[in-house]
Amino acid sequence: MDDINIVRLYWDRNEQAITATANKYGNYCISIAKNILGNKEDAEECVNDTYLNAWNSMPPNRPSILSTFLGKIVRNLSFNRYKHNTADKRGGGELPVVLDELTELVSGKDDLEQEIDLKELVKAIDTFLDSLSPEKRSIFISRYWFTDSISEIAIRHGMKDGAVSMTLNRLRLKLHNYLLERGFEL
Amino acid sequence: MTNEKLYKVLGDINEKYVKEAKEYRKAKNPLWLKWGAMAACLCFAVFGIFVIQRLGGAPGTTIEQPGNSILAVNEVDHVTRLDMDVQISHYTDLSGDEWETVMEAFEQAVGMSYEKFIKKLPVSYQQTAFYSVDAPTSPKSGEYVPHDYVFEFLTEDDGKVKIVICATAEPLRDCFFVCENPKKSEINGATALIYNVQDSFMVQFSHDNVNYDIDTCNITLEEIENLLTCIVS
Numbered sequence: 231m232d233d234i235n236i237v238r239l240y241w242d243r244n245e246q247a248i249t250a251t252a253n254k255y256g257n258y259c260i261s262i263a264k265n266i267l268g269n270k271e272d273a274e275e276c277v278n279d280t281y282l283n284a285w286n287s288m289p290p291n292r293p294s295i296l297s298t299f300l301g302k303i304v305r306n307l308s309f310n311r312y313k314h315n316t317a318d319k320r321g322g323g324e325l326p327v328v329l330d331e332l333t334e335l336v337s338g339k340d341d342l343e344q345e346i347d348l349k350e351l352v353k354a355i356d357t358f359l360d361s362l363s364p365e366k367r368s369i370f371i372s373r374y375w376f377t378d379s380i381s382e383i384a385i386r387h388g389m390k391d392g393a394v395s396m397t398l399n400r401l402r403l404k405l406h407n408y409l410l411e412r413g414f415e416l
Numbered sequence: 417m418t419n420e421k422l423y424k425v426l427g428d429i430n431e432k433y434v435k436e437a438k439e440y441r442k443a444k445n446p447l448w449l450k451w452g453a454m455a456a457c458l459c460f461a462v463f464g465i466f467v468i469q470r471l472g473g474a475p476g477t478t479i480e481q482p483g484n485s486i487l488a489v490n491e492v493d494h495v496t497r498l499d500m501d502v503q504i505s506h507y508t509d510l511s512g513d514e515w516e517t518v519m520e521a522f523e524q525a526v527g528m529s530y531e532k533f534i535k536k537l538p539v540s541y542q543q544t545a546f547y548s549v550d551a552p553t554s555p556k557s558g559e560y561v562p563h564d565y566v567f568e569f570l571t572e573d574d575g576k577v578k579i580v581i582c583a584t585a586e587p588l589r590d591c592f593f594v595c596e597n598p599k600k601s602e603i604n605g606a607t608a609l610i611y612n613v614q615d616s617f618m619v620q621f622s623h624d625n626v627n628y629d630i631d632t633c634n635i636t637l638e639e640i641e642n643l644l645t646c647i648v649s
Contacts, residue, residue: 258438297438298431305427313420325423332419332426340418348425356430364436371437374426386440388576388633416417 233296240288247288248281255297259304265377266308267315268323276311280304305375324379331398332374335406336416351414358408362401369394370401477599483641488599489612500590503550503560522565526583526626533581534567536646541569541577549580549588563588575635577643579628586620587629603641606648610640623648 231250239247259280263273280303293299312325359367369387372378384394409416477490507518523529534543545568550560564582571577580587601608608621617640619630628647632640 295431295435298434301434301438302427302431306424309420309424309427329419329423332422336417336419336422338418340421346417348428351425352428355426356433359429359433364440367433368437368440371429371433372440374423375429375434375437388574416422 236296237288237292240285241292248285251281251284251296251300255300258297259300262301262304262376263308265323265379266305266312266325268325272311272315273308276304276307279307283307301376305377324377328373328377331402334402335409346414346416351409351416354409354412354414355405358405366397366401369397373398479599480637483638483645485601485603485641485645487601487603487610487637487641489610489617489637490598492611492613500588501552502563502588504547505550505562506545506547508546521562525562526565526581527624528626536649537569537579538571538642538646540572542571544568544570551588571635571639573634575639576633577635578631580630581626581628583626586627589629603644604648606644608644619644621648 231254236247236250236254239250256277259277260270260273263276263280264270267273267276280300283303284300287303291299309325316326359370362370365387369383372383372386373380380391380394380398383389384391387394389397477488480487480489507515510518519530526533545566547566548562549564549566551563553559553561563585564580564587567579567581569577569579582588598609598611601610603621606621606623608619611618611620615634617630617632617635617637619628619632619640621628621644630640630643
């Protein structure tokens with residue numbers, strides 16, 4: 231079933247919407263949740279919550295890219311679950327390493343004085359991504375949006391793990407400098 | 417800002433880039449990722465779920481004549497994946513005796529020698545791997561025997577070719593392309609099914625009582641024709 235029809239089912243309050251979503255995007259959502267959480271049970275719960283969340287948010291939302299809309303929900307829910315789990319000292323999947331890498335870009339302080347316009351920051355990151363080649367952009371997004379492991383990215387791009395790590399290092403440094411030049415001191 | 421906050425902010429990037437990366441993940445995942453991941457784990461058994469994923473776009477068949485043969489390329493819009501209970505045995509760093517045993521088993525299973533098979537392939541191919549995909553002799557037996565022999569190559573232009581051969585049955589497939597009424601191609605008397613998903617071709621055919629599955633990435637249809645001609649000549 232194509233996305234337009236799935237979204238229409240949500241708007242018609244037809245419960246087939248959930249089945250159609252699970253059939254088409256269940257595996258995709260599970261892979262995102264599992265990357266973040268590292269365990270199947272938590273990932274499945276987050277994916278079920280994603281369907282509920284989608285049900286509650288359509289209407290009023292009518293997403294233009296359903297996969298990304300669902301991906302964003304499952305990413306957020308899994309991230310919240312991850313934080314809850316780490317408070318309970320239960321480990322995550324790939325996320326702790328990804329967060330470690332992102333530490334290089336930020337001060338680590340979250341004080342209110344450091345007012346950053348998040349919308350402007352997202353815009354700047356978008357412009358940065360736009361300047362990259364599709365392959366580099368895909369490597370960056372695989373790691374920092376989909377939370378894919380280095381080896382998964384390496385296999386997908388026909389690269390060695392070390393080469394992917396090196397590419398990501400350079401991209402992080404490049405992004406850091408790019409943001410600094412535009413006045414974003416994170 | 418904290419790293420967690422930045423991770424959240426990254427979640428809000430333009431959805432078109434996320435979609436683009438998703439397509440990249442999807443396009444590059446078939447076979448290469450699964451087998452690659454399994455090969456990396458050497459002997460690794462997985463039991464999994466059966467997933468059907470529908471990709472966008474309408475299916476269709478195009479007729480092409482890259483060289484001497486007329487090839488029917490079946491565009492695929494369904495990919496069905498299956499995790500299987502298999503083990504991978506790599507044949508590297510073997511002693512002379514061990515290699516001899518593998519070669520005997522290969523010849524017995526396939527009906528031709530390893531050297532004879534390799535000689536059929538284009539000379540420019542650079543071999544990067546040779547291993548077998550081993551299947552259990554019976555469910556939960558814990559004993560695995562070679563089902564398929566797999567060769568991986570890099571081409572001159574950095575394309576990837578994987579040839580899976582099995583004489584007793586069709587090669588095991590962890591990724592099926594579902595395509596209704598696919599059109600067949602004929603190369604030197606052999607009938608082949610050619611499927612295309614983005615920059616990958618998958619070719620299935622039989623020749624001299626051996627079943628072949630060929631998966632490629634970043635190679636042209638002309639190169640496929642050349643490879644098939646080499647094998648069936």
